[in-house]
Amino acid sequence: xxxxxxxxxxxxxxxxxxxxxxxxxxxxxxxxxxxxxxxxxxxxxxxxxxxxxxxxxxxxxxxxxxxxxxxxxxxxxxxxxxxxxxxxxxxxxxxxxxxxxxxxxxxxxxxxxxxxxxxxxxxxxxxxxxxxxxxxxxxxxxxxxxxxxxxxxxxxxxxxxxxxxxxxxxxxxxxxxxxxxxxxxxxxxxxxxxxxxxx
Numbered sequence: 001x002x003x004x005x006x007x008x009x010x011x012x013x014x015x016x017x018x019x020x021x022x023x024x025x026x027x028x029x030x031x032x033x034x035x036x037x038x039x040x041x042x043x044x045x046x047x048x049x050x051x052x053x054x055x056x057x058x059x060x061x062x063x064x065x066x067x068x069x070x071x072x073x074x075x076x077x078x079x080x081x082x083x084x085x086x087x088x089x090x091x092x093x094x095x096x097x098x099x100x101x102x103x104x105x106x107x108x109x110x111x112x113x114x115x116x117x118x119x120x121x122x123x124x125x126x127x128x129x130x131x132x133x134x135x136x137x138x139x140x141x142x143x144x145x146x147x148x149x150x151x152x153x154x155x156x157x158x159x160x161x162x163x164x165x166x167x168x169x170x171x172x173x174x175x176x177x178x179x180x181x182x183x184x185x186x187x188x189x190x191x192x193x194x195x196x197x198x199x
Contacts, residue, residue, distance in 0.1 A: 001044045001067045005075075008190060010169045012176040015190030016072045017166055018064075021046040022196070046194045049164055052095045061095070064193055065102030068162070072191045073107055079189070080154045082111045083179070085163040085171050086118035086145065096164040099193065103162065115151040116175050119144050137170030145178050156186040166192035 001018075008015040024041040031037050042050055045067060052060040073079070084100035097113050104111035131137045153159075159179055163172050176188045 001048065001063055003045055003067055003071050004043070005071050006195065008166060008169065008172075008192065008195070010173045010176065010190065011180070012161070012172070012190040013187045014076065015172075015192075016075055017192040017195050018045040018067055018071060019043040019194055021049065021165065021194035043194065049095075049193045052098075053164065058093070058098065061098045061102050064099050065106055068099070068103050068191055068193070069106040073103075076160065076189050076191075077158055077187075079107065079109050079160045080157040081115075081159045082107075082109050083115050083159055083161050083175070084111070084113055085161060085175055086116055088118075088171070096162065099164060100162045109160075112151055112153075114148055115153065116178065117146050117148055119146070134168035134170050137168050138174070141170055141174045145174055147178060147182055153182060153184040155184050157184055158187045158189065159185055160189045160191055163190075163192040164194075166195045167197065 003018040006017050006019070008017055020043055022040045023043050026039045028037040028039055045064065048060040048064050051057040052064065082100050082104050084096045087094045087096055100111050100113070125140060131140055161172060161175055161179065166172060172190050172192070176190060179185050179188045
């Protein structure tokens with residue numbers, strides 16, 4: 001998979017993503033419901049993630065995890081624990097969890113899908129993906145995540161938080177900030193597959 005690794009900035013020690021999600025987008029007009037339509041050209045990582053998340057093509061998990069392993073893991077110190085960002089959309093099988101598990105297998109690092117818990121949003125809350133600014137997302141995420149202290153964490157752990165689609169970084173930031181309060185966590189790093197919006 002061809003990638004263009006980019007550094008991401010936030011409340012973590014260091015962070016990277018594989019590529020932009022969309023490399024070119026052309027406005028086509030509106031559909032019969034008035035919704036804007038676009039002809040999007042995705043990066044290779046973006047296309048793989050699109051097929052995984054929105055077409056349930058689970059064969060994309062291993063190539064995505066391999067690309068993370070080959071292109072991001074070498075930029076990081078030794079990782080003790082991988083934690084996927086809790087998904088904002090309920091699915092029977094979560095793409096970000098599958099990617100984290102595959103990355104854990106490749107790197108020989110344990111993965112915890114339960115250390116960070118997400119409380120369901122209130123019934124009247126807008127879906128996170130429909131919020132456009134970091135401020136809106138930060139407000140919506142206030143108090144949304146918690147740590148399950150019964151989940152074992154190695155002493156002085158270096159934790160890698162993995163997300164699939166990085167937009168404003170609000171979820172990643174909230175989780176990394178929370179993990180830094182854990183008494184056994186020494187440092188927190190961030191990795192994502194792709195980034196939406198302008199690079």
